Amino acid sequence: MYPATKFRAPTVSPRSITRDGLVADADDLPAIVLVRAPAGYGKTTAVSQWLQELELAADPPRRAWVSLDEDDDDQTGFWDAVAAALTGAELEGAATSATTDLGTVRSKTVIPLIDALAASERRWVIVLDDLHRIHHDDTLASLDWFVARMPENVTIVLITRTPPALPSLDGLRARAALRELSGERLRLDDRETAAVLRDSYGLELGPDDVDRVIETTSGWPAAVALVGSAVERGIAPSQAMAVRVDSTGIGALVRQGLAGSAPDDYSLLLCLSVFERFTADIVSEVVQDERAWPAAMDVAARSGLVATLDDDEHWWRMHHLVREHLHAELGRTDPMVRRELHERAAVAFERENDIAATMHHLLGAADYDAIADILSNVRANSMVPRQALGLSWLERIPESALDHDPRLAFWEAWASATGGDPTRRDRALARGRLAAAARKVEAFDSWDDVEDFVHASACYSDVGDARRAAERFLTRYGPEAPLTPLVENRLGTMLYLEGRCDEALAVFDRLDAGGPVARPLRLLIPAYRALCLLERGDVDAASREVDRGAEARVAFRLGLDHVYLPAEQALARLQTETGGPALGRATAANALERAREHGDTVLVVPHLLLELARADHALARPGDAAVALNQAEELCRDAPDPGALPARIATLRHRFAFDDPSGDARERLSRRELDVLTLLPGPMSATAIASELFISVNTARTHIKSIYRKLGVTTRADAIAAARRAALIS
Structure with missing residues (x-):
């Protein structure tokens, strides 16, 4: 699933700039270390060296390293990577989940990780490198939730180019539990600059020349390394320091420092810039020039700006700053060569079933046809991504390309539909x-069939529309069609x-009789x-089906994906109806917690609320049962066609004798206001109530203000007291 190098701190090169005492001692570890600076400031190197220093302590902490990339920018991918890193670091209880599993992240991954870390007798350091690659609000929010609740035996190191959007850091900063390492602290002073040029490049420069280097580079570590490499190669110091270097003007120094006056060497380094990581064999296959690997190793030996990623020196990478500059230059000077290199690299990485690297290179090659083939044509199970990851790849494809390939549109629509985004689905x-006239989508005869398949996949609030779409599809496709069982x-x-x-x-009898079906359907x-x-009252037969589903979950390793919440709904109802309402309530409540993280495509949330109401009523908690029914009714109030849900709510209201609200105050408050009122006595904030x-x-705050007005009070405490006098809450 992941390359091993993702979870290893890059090996510190002998040419790396030594940064002693920048972070913290082993006996004085803060909760958070924030290392923030632009590219080229040696952030990763500084942290790697610090971890090596910690290993020398009497009781060194356990450490887990995650090198983040764009494919980690969704909750599932991010926490799968963190869990995998901690599992590799031998944290007991840190289990990873399948990347295709869109189950609840908080309850099934984040909370177990917190518990496992808290139970550990060791101190832990978790490093998240390149955090600036994470942008999605929900991913950052889940990390912020973790940071705010992490155990005292954990230190998290955040390495980033930009300020992270983590509100919890403000509180940690106020409590002096946050240690910050900025670009200013990472800049080299005159003593450090002289030491680097002397120890790494054998250059004995006088004070004036050192001052000139600092003036030229502003103490920027990457630029100092390039100056040293250029002068070591024979470039005159005056030439190497002729132009002030900054993030936009580093080009000349890169050429001088890495390749000197050898144009062929520089061309080879341009070719190597297509790789995020590489081996000797991959370079040989893709670049197809026997001089490329020696050129890379020459740069590694002279500058440290090509560095190994493992102890075996098998995987290597070019420094981010240098690679980004060279890759952009290659695109400007020879875009066809860059595209061809990416195409060959995609073939090499696909052969290794490395889908992340494959997609990186297909995107670099602008080979959107191949991406469409992978996404829309399920030709290898190992190449089927989780939905959020596939959608993130589509976000990196230009609109002009998306507009011309109906296969990409199909995959985006289907993934958006089942993932809970009807607006993106319809778009x-x-x-x-518009694109379907030029090309068909495999497995479909027409675009009408595509639309029916997608609409049948998720009903949201219109059950009849989804049923009719499924019926239309099935009139045109027989039992042998690959998509028929799904529909x-x-x-x-x-x-x-x-x-x-x-x-x-x-219908389900027909499916069962038709032979093996896809694992989710099991x-x-x-x-x-x-x-x-x-619903028919056949509890014994229902119990057998619940057992059958539980066996399928174990046999086929089906995780707690939100798609499978109907199984939790069935289990909750069975538990309540067979004398275990406390278990039924816990099952329904846990399922609702998971459902909050995803769009509800089959009205499972209001149905789970019905199971919550059944359990609460059986537990002699009529107020809570009424609130659950009110919530369910609110969720389907504006639905074009919520199916039988209103009738099921009405049936339970009648059974529980909730038909007639009592009391003037209860009549004045809307059902949603009553729901909010019921939660006011607890510790929940308006955000938590929402x-x-x-x-x-x-909306929650508006309801609270309305409750105050209708009850004639001005504070939360007075509202609770008035509600209790009116028997609105217990």
Whole structure:
């Protein structure tokens, strides 16, 4: 899944600039170390050297390193990588989940990691390198949640070029639990500059020349290294320091420092810039010049700006700053060569089933046809990405390319639909229809079929529309079609949601009789069969289906993906109806926690709220049961077609004798205001109440103000007291 080098601190080169005492001693580790500076300031090297220093302590901390990249920029990918790093560092209880599993991140990955770290008797240092590559709000929010709750035996090191959007750092800074290492501290002073030029490049420069180097480079470590390398190669010091160097004017120094006056060497380094990491064999295959590898090793020996990533010196990388500059220059001077190199590199990495590197090179080659082939044509299970990752690749493709390939539009629409984003789904479908005249999508006869398949995959708030889409698709595709079982399962799902349980069971019978189905259906079919049987009152048969689903989950290693929440819904109802309402409530509540992290494509959230209400009523908690029903009703209030959900809510209201609200105050408050009121006695803030009720923070605050006004109070405490007098809350 991951290259081993992702979880290793880069090996410190003998030419690396030594930075002693910059971070912290082993006996004085802060909660957070923030290392923030532009590229070329030696951030990663400084932290790597510091970790080596910690190893010399009497009781060195355990360490886990994660080199982040763009493919980690979603919650699942990010925390899978962190969990994998901690597992590799032998943290007990740090289990990784499959990258194709879009299960709840917080409850099934982040919280177990926190618990495992807290239970460890060792001190831990977790390094997140290149954090600036993480941009998505939900990913950063999950990291911020972790930082705010991490155990005292953990230090997190954040290496980044830009300030991280982590509000919890402000509190840590105020408590002096945050140590910051900025670009100013990483700049080399005159003593350090002289030492680097002497010890790494054998240059004995006088004070005036050292001052000139500092004036030229501003103490920028990468620039000092390039000056030293250039002078060592025979470039006159006056020439090497002729132009003041900054992040935009480093080109001449890169040429002088790395390749000197040898144009062929420089051309080879331009070719090597296509790689984020490389080996001798890959360089030989892709660059196809026997001089390329020696050129890379020459730079490694002279400057340290090509460095090994492992102890075996198998994998190597070029310094980010240098690589980015050379890659951009290659694109300006010879874009066709750059594209050809990326194409050959994609072939090499795909052969190794390294999908991240493959996609990096396909994007670099602008080979969007190959990307469409991988995404839309499931030709190798190892090349099927998690949805968020695939969507992030699409975000890096120009709109002009997206507009001309209906296969990309199909994959984006399907992934967006099942991932909970109907707006992006509809935008992708509209784009695909315009492109469909020029090319078909494999497995579909027409774009109409694509749209029906996508609409059948997720109903959101219109059950009838999804059912009709599934029925249209199935009239055109027979049982032998590869997508038929998926659509038939969705048809059965919609029939259940419409309350047509006998018809739904007939569909699921047909699927069961048709032979082996895709792994997800091995769990979903018994889950929906159980729900239908429970609606009919056949608890024994439903129990057998729940057991069957549990066996499928274990046999096929199906994780706690939000797609499988109907199985949790069935289990919760069965537990309540067989005398275990406390278990049923816990199952429903845990499932709701997971559901909050994803879009609800099959109205599972309001149905889980119904199971919460059933359990609360069985536990003699009628107030909580009423709130759960109110929440469920609110979620389907504006739905074009919520199926049988309103009738199921009404049935429970009647069964629980909730038909007639009592009391003048209760009549004056809306159902949503009653929901908010019920949560006011607890410790929840407006933000937490909003999360609990699936509303925005502004809406929660508006409801709270309205409650105060209607109850004639001005404070939370007075509102709680007035509500208790009116028997609105217990």
